Amino acid sequence: MGERDAFFSRCSEVRGTALSYSNPLIINHFDCDGLTSGAIVKIALSEAGKNAKMLTVKKLDGNVLAEAKAHKGEVIFVDLAGACKEVDEIKDVIILDHHQTEGGKTLQINPHLFGFDGGDEISSSGVAYFTFKMRVDLGVVGAVGDMQYPLIGLNREMLEEGIASGDVKCEQNLRLYGRGSRPLQQMLEYADEPFLPGLTGNSEACKSFLEQSGLGGAPASTSFYELSQAKQLSLINFLVSHMAERGHEKTAKSLIGEVYTFPKNDIKTEMYDASEFSTLLNACGRNAKAELGISVCTGEFGAYAQASSLLATHRKNLREGMKFLSQNRQDFGKFYFLDARGAIADGIVGVVAGMGLTSAAKKPIFAIATDENGAIKVSSRANASLVKAGLNLGMVLKAACEKCGGAGGGHRIAAGATIPKGQLDCFLCELNKLL
Numbered sequence: 324m325g326e327r328d329a330f331f332s333r334c335s336e337v338r339g340t341a342l343s344y345s346n347p348l349i350i351n352h353f354d355c356d357g358l359t360s361g362a363i364v365k366i367a368l369s370e371a372g373k374n375a376k377m378l379t380v381k382k383l384d385g386n387v388l389a390e391a392k393a394h395k396g397e398v399i400f401v402d403l404a405g406a407c408k409e410v411d412e413i414k415d416v417i418i419l420d421h422h423q424t425e426g427g428k429t430l431q432i433n434p435h436l437f438g439f440d441g442g443d444e445i446s447s448s449g450v451a452y453f454t455f456k457m458r459v460d461l462g463v464v465g466a467v468g469d470m471q472y473p474l475i476g477l478n479r480e481m482l483e484e485g486i487a488s489g490d491v492k493c494e495q496n497l498r499l500y501g502r503g504s505r506p507l508q509q510m511l512e513y514a515d516e517p518f519l520p521g522l523t524g525n526s527e528a529c530k531s532f533l534e535q536s537g538l539g540g541a542p543a544s545t546s547f548y549e550l551s552q553a554k555q556l557s558l559i560n561f562l563v564s565h566m567a568e569r570g571h572e573k574t575a576k577s578l579i580g581e582v583y584t585f586p587k588n589d590i591k592t593e594m595y596d597a598s599e600f601s602t603l604l605n606a607c608g609r610n611a612k613a614e615l616g617i618s619v620c621t622g623e624f625g626a627y628a629q630a631s632s633l634l635a636t637h638r639k640n641l642r643e644g645m646k647f648l649s650q651n652r653q654d655f656g657k658f659y660f661l662d663a664r665g666a667i668a669d670g671i672v673g674v675v676a677g678m679g680l681t682s683a684a685k686k687p688i689f690a691i692a693t694d695e696n697g698a699i700k701v702s703s704r705a706n707a708s709l710v711k712a713g714l715n716l717g718m719v720l721k722a723a724c725e726k727c728g729g730a731g732g733g734h735r736i737a738a739g740a741t742i743p744k745g746q747l748d749c750f751l752c753e754l755n756k757l758l
């Protein structure tokens with residue numbers, strides 16, 4: 324158990340400092356957790372009458388640090404910078420983060436500094452929620468987007484506050500993508516997390532499956548969430564036995580779990596459901612439309628429609644990426660390797676790598692793509708059992724980069740790095756030594 328009181332008192336110290344700024348610049352990370360936490364800070368400041376500038380970035384590199392310094396103070400780093408020593412050189416700066424850190428001179432609110440695990444107990448969105456006590460929906464979405472599932476620890480505390488205020492609902496339900504935002508048939512046909520044997524990609528099979536489960540009469544546009552509870556249950560039962568009959572009991576079980584929804588948001592949109600909301604925001608960030616993601620969070624008119632069409636394209640890219648992975652993944656003994664340069668965009672290669680690593684995998688995966696500067700972007704993913712056995716991908720990437728002239732780090736279960744174009748062999752050798 325971490326030091327709760329100290330954590331919450333640091334939250335209020337950070338809030339006080341943030342609200343004292345007159346011309347703040349928010350620099351936040353571009354993934355779902357970074358967008359939601361950045362949006363919470365932005366909304367909190369705007370409610371206090373301050374119009375903060377926002378800079379959403381893929382990573383904290385020299386250019387971003389230079390911009391931070393050029394702003395002459397009042398910089399708020401969100402979901403990054405926790406372990407960056409150079410930040411101490413900027414004056415008037417605060418950090419809200421959850422990545423592994425030892426802390427520094429800068430005022431920082433980070434679960435790791437208070438004995439909490441920022442890998443699975445709370446993410447930046449939760450840190451931002453507890454700092455400003457608003458938009459608990461965004462708090463939950465960021466945690467889910469950072470793969471902190473199910474919600475435990477401080478995340479659980481945030482969830483319970485959301486349930487108490489009527490902003491969040493938590494129940495055991497179907498965990499298939501599109502349960503709010505897609506018609507039933509599409510939900511089954513396009514299912515890719517996980518694939519549904521005999522259904523995914525086969526529209527005729529999905530249609531007759533729905534007829535057999537007694538849902539053939541429902542209007543074609545009906546989503547899972549619009550069904551009565553009894554019909555939801557019967558569809559789940561049919562789906563589970565369909566999978567079990569085909570020898571996929573384990574996958575069938577993974578279809579059911581805790582689901583977090585937001586009754587105050589529109590049931591027909593991704594924003595009704597934490598997991599779908601997070602996918603929507605990731606699609607914005609990973610397709611160079613981070614600002615759009617922020618606008619969706621702040622509820623700007625028209626933003627949702629744009630984001631939702633972007634998501635359709637994003638999912639098509641992911642399906643193609645998965646296909647590439649299934650045909651090109653190599654087994655390097657201690658790890659899997661995917662050279663996706665020229666095939667998968669650097670913004671989504673990590674997502675693809677994660678989707679391609681099952682919970683039963685015995686080794687991590689490292690995937691590479693080319694970034695906008697021509698350097699090699701590395702994304703690595705592990706699973707819970709590998710982490711439990713002691714694997715720390717953040718440390719592995721950091722160490723490998725020290726030898727090969729790159730920069731990397733992150734979490735135990737997911738981490739990233741950028742290395743110079745000519746250093747791939749060196750990097751792979753280091754991985755082989757470190758793992």
Ligand SMILES: [Mn+2]
Nearest residue numbers: 356402447469
């Ligand atoms: Mn994060």
